Amino acid sequence: MMQATDTNSATSSSSAASNSFHLRWSRLTKTVQLANENKGLMRGSVAGGASSANKDSLKESTLTSSTKIILDAVSGSAAPGQVLALMGPSGSGKTSLLNSLSGRTVYESGDLSINGTTLTPQAKKRLLTKIAYVKQADIFFSHLSVRDQLTYTAMLRLPQDLPTAHKVEEVEKILDMLRLTHVAESPIHLLSGGEKKRTNIGTELLTDPSVLLLDEPTSGLDSTSAVSLLQMLQHLAKQHQKTVITSIHQPSSRVFFSFDKLMLLAQGNVVYFGTPRHSLEYLRNVNLACPDGYNAADHWMDILVKSNSASSSTKQDQTNLTTLTEQDSSDADVEDSFKPSNQLLIEAWDNESIATQVDEDAKKHKEQQAALQQDSSAVHEKEKKFSKYNTSWTMQYRILVHRALKNSRSAIFTPINLIKSAALGIMVGCLYFQMPYTEASVFDRNSFFFFAMTYWVFDAMFNAMMAFPMERIVILKERSSGAYHLSAYFMAKTTSEMPMRMALPAIYMTISYWMAGISPRVDLFFLTTLISLLSVIAGESIGLLIGASIYDMETAMATMTVMSLGLMLFGGFFIENVPFWLTWGKYLSPFKYSFDASRQLVFDRPVPCDGSGQLERLCGLSGAENNEFASSEDVIEALGVQGSVLFNALMLLVIGLVPRFIAYLALRAKKEQDR
Numbered sequence: 001m002m003q004a005t006d007t008n009s010a011t012s013s014s015s016a017a018s019n020s021f022h023l024r025w026s027r028l029t030k031t032v033q034l035a036n037e038n039k040g041l042m043r044g045s046v047a048g049g050a051s052s053a054n055k056d057s058l059k060e061s062t063l064t065s066s067t068k069i070i071l072d073a074v075s076g077s078a079a080p081g082q083v084l085a086l087m088g089p090s091g092s093g094k095t096s097l098l099n100s101l102s103g104r105t106v107y108e109s110g111d112l113s114i115n116g117t118t119l120t121p122q123a124k125k126r127l128l129t130k131i132a133y134v135k136q137a138d139i140f141f142s143h144l145s146v147r148d149q150l151t152y153t154a155m156l157r158l159p160q161d162l163p164t165a166h167k168v169e170e171v172e173k174i175l176d177m178l179r180l181t182h183v184a185e186s187p188i189h190l191l192s193g194g195e196k197k198r199t200n201i202g203t204e205l206l207t208d209p210s211v212l213l214l215d216e217p218t219s220g221l222d223s224t225s226a227v228s229l230l231q232m233l234q235h236l237a238k239q240h241q242k243t244v245i246t247s248i249h250q251p252s253s254r255v256f257f258s259f260d261k262l263m264l265l266a267q268g269n270v271v272y273f274g275t276p277r278h279s280l281e282y283l284r285n286v287n288l289a290c291p292d293g294y295n296a297a298d299h300w301m302d303i304l305v306k307s308n309s310a311s312s313s314t315k316q317d318q319t320n321l322t323t324l325t326e327q328d329s330s331d332a333d334v335e336d337s338f339k340p341s342n343q344l345l346i347e348a349w350d351n352e353s354i355a356t357q358v359d360e361d362a363k364k365h366k367e368q369q370a371a372l373q374q375d376s377s378a379v380h381e382k383e384k385k386f387s388k389y390n391t392s393w394t395m396q397y398r399i400l401v402h403r404a405l406k407n408s409r410s411a412i413f414t415p416i417n418l419i420k421s422a423a424l425g426i427m428v429g430c431l432y433f434q435m436p437y438t439e440a441s442v443f444d445r446n447s448f449f450f451f452a453m454t455y456w457v458f459d460a461m462f463n464a465m466m467a468f469p470m471e472r473i474v475i476l477k478e479r480s481s482g483a484y485h486l487s488a489y490f491m492a493k494t495t496s497e498m499p500m501r502m503a504l505p506a507i508y509m510t511i512s513y514w515m516a517g518i519s520p521r522v523d524l525f526f527l528t529t530l531i532s533l534l535s536v537i538a539g540e541s542i543g544l545l546i547g548a549s550i551y552d553m554e555t556a557m558a559t560m561t562v563m564s565l566g567l568m569l570f571g572g573f574f575i576e577n578v579p580f581w582l583t584w585g586k587y588l589s590p591f592k593y594s595f596d597a598s599r600q601l602v603f604d605r606p607v608p609c610d611g612s613g614q615l616e617r618l619c620g621l622s623g624a625e626n627n628e629f630a631s632s633e634d635v636i637e638a639l640g641v642q643g644s645v646l647f648n649a650l651m652l653l654v655i656g657l658v659p660r661f662i663a664y665l666a667l668r669a670k671k672e673q674d675r
């Protein structure tokens with residue numbers, strides 16, 4: 001009755017030597033825990049008028065979570081040189097199956113093997129670079145051009161000893177093959193949906209994967225583009241012996257029959273696995289024949305999405321199916337006749353015999369592989385020398401610095417950021433315009449730096465926290481395919497963005513410092529600007545930590561607000577009498593260090609008393625008959641400044657590094673998310 005999985009022994013035996021991967025999976029099962037829906041408002045409003053029995057059941061339902069099976073013992077295989085299409089209604093488990101096959105997500109039970117060898121976590125790590133996965137969402141640094149995106153990928157993921165000219169040639173080939181040459185210089189965010197999708201596919205193809213998994217690559221494409229994309233995939237499979245698995249929604253009849261294999265899913269279960277042509281025979285066997293002239297794919301979808309509620313129009317189908325599946329059971333299962341057609345198709349499919357066959361094929365394949373490998377000590381040597389990465393740490397660092405420079409130039413050095421810095425500088429410059437260096441303006445000078453330093457810490461904190469989640473997604477995706485070391489990325493990000501990040505406070509300080517007449521000393525200008533840069537690095541580091549460890553934007557935002565305001569209050573701003581058991585808090589505050597460092601710098605000489613009474617304790621009441629000057633040490637002490645410039649600058653550096661390192665650890669611990 002069913003189409004058997006075939007072990008193409010010719011392909012199999014050559015696959016050890018070549019890079020062909022025969023993927024097999026048997027009884028793959030994946031479940032998710034769903035939080036109970038009856039929460040919050042519903043619980044309160046219903047419980048108010050409920051009977052005690054109802055209350056009990058309600059209590060039970062609110063306290064338990066349910067388990068949903070999203071893949072139910074799914075078995076099948078995909079051979080090199082073939083395109084396997086996954087079809088099924090929305091929510092049937094196509095993406096979940098692709099996620100599991102990609103090795104990037106866990107499943108509870110079942111076996112996944114490549115060329116007969118079951119994938120252990122160790123082997124998975126090793127083979128991930130050979131399994132490319134094009135997800136539904138396009139994940140890029142969208143400010144980069146298509147050519148940049150492909151070139152950086154080629155540089156990072158093609159073997160380091162390949163000449164650069166060869167890598168560039170590969171990029172050109174991909175651009176040409178995917179018809180992207182005319183948009184090669186366009187930033188990705190300006191591309192059409194189809195062009196983005198092709199860029200995504202190109203990025204994966206560049207690494208010459210053995211298995212290419214694609215999640216609905218044709219969604220959002222017009223039918224001509226969809227057909228040409230699928231033809232390209234078929235060409236890839238046939239000409240380069242790639243194993244291609246793609247999910248697809250509703251292909252045209254021509255496309256449907258062009259697939260080598262078809263796997264149909266319904267509610268996480270397989271309902272058919274075999275050739276498209278044989279699927280029609282199968283449907284005829286179960287009395288659900290596709291009407292003449294009707295698109296077979298549409299027909300399959302029609303019967304798979306049918307549910308009880310829609311069953312009135314499908315009575316005939318159900319009766320037919322019931323006749324087939326329950327032929328001998330007479331009237332024992334009357335209720336089956338009310339089952340939806342997809343349920344009956346699930347039951348009609350002999351899942352276990354496919355699973356057994358897949359296991360047997362895998363075993364045979366493994367034996368063949370073992371025989372081949374016995375003769376080939378070179379293979380073992382190659383295995384031993386295997387590294388997950390194709391490039392060295394330093395090479396990755398250099399390429400990532402280059403990419404981050406290009407990306408941050410467009411992301412940080414935007415006209416709006418430049419205008420914002422200049423406008424703030426002018427505004428502050430006007431307000432504090434040409435302050436005299438006397439007793440009267442000591443507190444204004446103090447507040448000038450309070451504003452400057454707190455602003456740059458806040459700005460960096462929130463900018464990093466908001467911008468990083470997008471970057472985090474790209475990094476996790478690239479890392480999941482073994483593109484680079486996380487440490488290389490972090491070092492590259494920190495060093496490359498520094499000049500860009502420095503430029504903005506430098507613009508602000510240049511304008512406001514000279515307009516406000518802070519000091520005629522140029523070295524002081526550079527030193528205070530340097531402190532503002534260190535503040536930016538410290539703030540960015542805290543923002544990165546929140547962005548890397550909290551995935552939910554709302555929670556991240558709330559945490560950041562509490563944290564930033566807390567650090568500010570702990571820093572001793574606005575409150576003089578901090579309880580003794582909370583005084584340690586000030587040592588965590590980047591606000592305090594940047595403010596203290598800049599005030600140490602700026603009150604560099606005695607402050608002339610002018611009778612204004614601002615420094616009453618140091619100058620005397622009227623000033624005239626008292627001191628002429630207040631020494632800079634006294635002023636600094638009166639303002640409550642603590643620590644030397646060097647100490648405060650070093651502490652800013654520590655805050656710039658420690659949370660960044662924790663963010664690195666947090667990111668290391670995270671895996672690319674399913675959804």
Ligand SMILES: Nc1ncnc2c1ncn2[C@@H]1O[C@H](COP(=O)(O)OP(=O)(O)OP(=O)(O)O)[C@@H](O)[C@H]1O
Nearest residue numbers: 032070088089090091092093094095096097674675
């Ligand atoms: N992490 C998860 N938590 C809760 N439910 C999940 C999770 N992952 C998948 N599901 C559920 O599992 C089912 C299968 O989802 P999946 O994305 O695999 O379907 P699909 O066939 O790819 O759908 P579509 O064609 O709409 O993309 C859906 O009902 C989905 O809501």
